[in-house]
Each structure stands twice: as C-alpha cells, then as structure tokens.
Amino acid sequence: MTSQQSKGPELSELLEHAELEQRSRVVAQVADRDYAYISGSGNVVMGAGNVVKPHEGATEEADQAQLYLSDLERELSAVSMHARRRLLTYRLLRFLALAASAVTPAVALLDAAPFITATIGTVAFLSEGAIQLTRINERAVLDTKRATALNREFRMYRTKVGDYETADRSFTLLVKRVEEIREANDNERLAVVQQSFGAQPTINGPGDARR
Structure with a gap:
C-alpha cells in the first residue's frame, strides 16, 4: 500500500x-x-532562419506606382472641385446678367435716377463680358469631362474590369490611358484659352502638340 x-x-x-x-x-x-x-x-x-530580401528594382517600381496613383487621386479631387466652382460662378454671372437686363427697362419706365439705370446696365454688361472673356462655362465642362474620364478609368483599374481584367500589366495600361485623357483635355483647354484671346486654335487633337 x-x-x-x-x-x-x-x-x-x-x-x-x-x-x-x-x-x-x-x-x-x-x-x-x-x-x-x-x-x-x-x-x-x-x-x-532564412529571410528573403525584396528585389530593389521591384520595390522602387512599386513605390513609383503608388506615387502615381496618389497623384491621380489628388488630381481627381482638385479637378472636380474646380469644375464645381467654375460652374457655380458661371451660373451666378449668368443670373446677374439676365436679372440686370430684365430690370433695366422697368427702371427706365419708373423714371429712376440715371445713375441707377446706368449701374444696372453696367452689371449686365460686365457679367456677360466676364463670361465671354474667360469662357468659364466651357472650362467647367472641360473640367467635368476630365474628372469623369479619369475617374472612370481609375475605377475600372481598381475593380479589374474591361481591358484591365485580362491585361498582363494593368498599371502600364492605366498610365497609357490616363496620359491620353490628359493630353486630349489639355489640347481642348488650350484651344478654349486661345479663343478667349480672339485667336484661332492651333492644336486640334491628341498628338498635335508633338508635331
């Protein structure tokens, strides 16, 4: 026991x-x-005990790609904001021009002081002149067009749809498409600026700037 x-x-x-x-x-x-x-x-x-170090070239390429995508996101945000501001400014100027033009005859019939009539007429003239001089409405349309095209391309790249679904190098395809959109939009913007100065546009499409 x-x-x-x-x-x-x-x-x-x-x-x-x-x-x-x-x-x-x-x-x-x-x-x-x-x-x-x-x-x-x-x-x-x-x-x-074996640590595999990443290839330096691959790391640098990945950093450059990330930097490019970050710049693209900032551009999208900035262009969208500029489009909204220009569209709002255009609507305000157009409203002032229409309102002043409509009020001027009524003021004249009421025998208002001459300086009042002149002031209202001046507001209508300056508002319309600012629109014609800056072509702010056309620039707002170009900004909206650029933001829409870039955003659609970036969204397709992130979701891997369309051409990005089968592309071997999707990032290279994205860069190519983005630069084409930028070039075409820059050419259209330059043409608008030249027209605001009274000059005929010299660049009509993508690729003409390099000729």
Missing part, C-alpha cells in the same frame, strides 16, 4: 515534466521561424 502511494506522486511528476518539455519544444519551434514580407507581391515567406 505504501509502495503504491509513493508511485502516485512520481507518476504525476513524470507526466508534468513531459508536458513542460512538449511546451518548450513548441515555443522553440515558433521562435525559430522567420517571417519576411516581400513588398509589392503580397507573399509571406516562412523559413528556418
């Missing part, structure tokens, strides 16, 4: 010691694993 009682603690001690050794092995295995993240590829490499 005494012998069986003495074996009980010894057996429990052996089991506890074996459990501790098993836990130590697991901790050691986890501690020996090295994790390396390859930037731009999204792959995690697991090894025993």
Whole structure:
C-alpha cells in the first residue's frame, strides 16, 4: 500500500515534466521561424532562419506606382472641385446678367435716377463680358469631362474590369490611358484659352502638340 502511494506522486511528476518539455519544444519551434514580407507581391515567406530580401528594382517600381496613383487621386479631387466652382460662378454671372437686363427697362419706365439705370446696365454688361472673356462655362465642362474620364478609368483599374481584367500589366495600361485623357483635355483647354484671346486654335487633337 505504501509502495503504491509513493508511485502516485512520481507518476504525476513524470507526466508534468513531459508536458513542460512538449511546451518548450513548441515555443522553440515558433521562435525559430522567420517571417519576411516581400513588398509589392503580397507573399509571406516562412523559413528556418532564412529571410528573403525584396528585389530593389521591384520595390522602387512599386513605390513609383503608388506615387502615381496618389497623384491621380489628388488630381481627381482638385479637378472636380474646380469644375464645381467654375460652374457655380458661371451660373451666378449668368443670373446677374439676365436679372440686370430684365430690370433695366422697368427702371427706365419708373423714371429712376440715371445713375441707377446706368449701374444696372453696367452689371449686365460686365457679367456677360466676364463670361465671354474667360469662357468659364466651357472650362467647367472641360473640367467635368476630365474628372469623369479619369475617374472612370481609375475605377475600372481598381475593380479589374474591361481591358484591365485580362491585361498582363494593368498599371502600364492605366498610365497609357490616363496620359491620353490628359493630353486630349489639355489640347481642348488650350484651344478654349486661345479663343478667349480672339485667336484661332492651333492644336486640334491628341498628338498635335508633338508635331
């Protein structure tokens, strides 16, 4: 009876010691694993003491791509804001021109002071002149057109639809499309500016600027 009682603690001690050794092995295995993240590829490499360093060229290319996409997002935000402001300004100027033109005959019939009639007429003339001189309505349309085209292309690139679904180098295709949109819009903008100066546009389409 005494012998069986003495074996009980010894057996429990052996089991506890074996459990501790098993836990130590697991901790050691986890501690020996090295994790390396390859930037731009999204792959995690697991090894025993071997760390795979990302290729410098691939890292630089990924950084440039991220910078380009960030600039594109800022451009989209800025162009959209400019389009809204120009459209609001155009509507305000057009309203002033129409309102002043409508009020001028009524003021004249009421025998108002000459300077009042002249002031209202001047407001109508300046408002219409500002629209014609700056062509702000056409520039607002060009801004809206640019923002819409860029946003649609960027959205297709992010969702991998259309030509981006099967393209081997989707980012290269995005850059090509974006630069084509920018070039065409810049040419149209230059033509509007030249027309506001009374000159005939010299650039009519994409690619003419390089000729």
